[in-house]
Amino acid sequence: MDASHTACKPRIAISACLMGAEVRYNGGHKASRLCNEVLQQYFEFVPVCPEVAIGLGIPRAPIRLTGDPADPHAVASHDPGLDLSGPLRAYGQQMATDLSDICGYIFMHKSPSCGLERVKVYQANGYPAHEGGRGLYAAAFCQQRPDLPVEEDGRLCDPVLRENFITRVYAYADWQQLQAEGLSRGALVAFHARYKYQLMANNPQQYKTLGKLLGSMTREDDPQTLGPRYFSQLMQALRRCASRGNHSNVLLHLSGYLRHTLSQGDRQEIRHLINQYHAGIVPLVVPLTLLKHHLRSHPDPYVLQQVYLQPHPENLSLRNAI
Structure with a gap:
């Protein structure tokens, strides 16, 4: 019944400061207890600091986003003439290619290089715009890898968002394994069948x-072409967090397989x-545990x-808190 999670730990890229590396502009770090004490047992983290990678020192003058929130520039706070936008974007594109085997990415929130949303974008009057922007490295990376599960460290404190992100990471690892074994029509159909109820919960x-x-699919359709299209839509679907209503509906569906074998x-x-x-x-873990108990006594191969x-x-214990 346990999902066949990848034998080796799935690889997740992560902002290096979250792992405790002293790479921030002030020579400090932002070590995440969740990542270092919990998640590191299950994932192989790949630390990345784009600001250090493009040649900025430690410590260094901080950088900030300026201009149009939809297309900002990254400049040195004390020297607005020093524009680092090009190097940060180029490094994001490079790493999107180099980190081909990762299954997810955890970014540092509010960072002008790594923040995924609501990063302050300063205007000519010295105040940030009402709407925030996206860190330039993160934006360039995510544009190249739109299907990769990404999340910010702060949002992972939310149990629902954390469970959703890690579910997507393992789905991504599952797909990488399927690709390594070779895509075929039968393999695609079997993969979709396994994800039926997960998809019904999310979307x-x-x-x-x-x-x-x-x-x-027809015999003329190439699984190598159709597969990535299917997977891209799957990952977009899984981005929606499952609601209590959808989870309840799935649990009722699954319990239906036991209706002829259980007492009233x-x-x-x-x-x-x-x-x-x-x-x-x-x-969620409470009804799910009882359901799995009965499925062990009355196994159904499809379920x-x-x-x-x-x-995951x-x-x-991700479902103990949702």
Whole structure:
């Protein structure tokens, strides 16, 4: 029942300061306890500091974003004539190619090089614009790798966002493994079947759309062409966080596979816990644990292959908090 998570740890790029490297402009770091004490047990982190990589020293004058929030420039705070936009963008493009085997990226929030959103963009009057911008390195990187799961360190403190991000990282690793084994029509259909209930939890409409995409495959369609199209849409669908309503619907669907094997009392207990979860009384792990208990006693091959039952290692306890 446990998902066949990659034997070797999935690789995740991360802003080096979050790993405790003293690379910030003031010679300090922003070590993340979550990343260093919890996630590092499950992932191989690849630290990157674009500002140091383009030749800026430690310590150094801070940089800031200026101009149009939609297309800002990165300049030295004390020397606005020193424009670092080109080197940061070029390094982002380079690393998007070089880091071909990563399954995700954790960026430093609010950073003019690495922030994903709401980074201050200063105007001529010395004040930041109302709308924020995106760090130039991060923007260039993400433009090249739109399907890669990315998140900021601060947002990972939110249990729902954290569970969603790590689910996507393992899905990305799963796809990399499938590609290494070779894409075929059968492999694509089997992959989609395994992700049925995960997709129904995150984005039920997109599950149907992706099913139609694969269902319309003909013998002339090249899996090497169709596969990346399918995966890109899958990753976009998984970006939507699953709601309690969708999770509850999936749990009810899965419990339906047990309706002929469980007593009325057992069925009522499962439904009661699903209703409690839907009402916010218990976390997702409670009805899910009971469901998995009954599936061990009454295994169903189709259900047991579902990624939804264990999209990430159980010891991460991600579903205890959602």
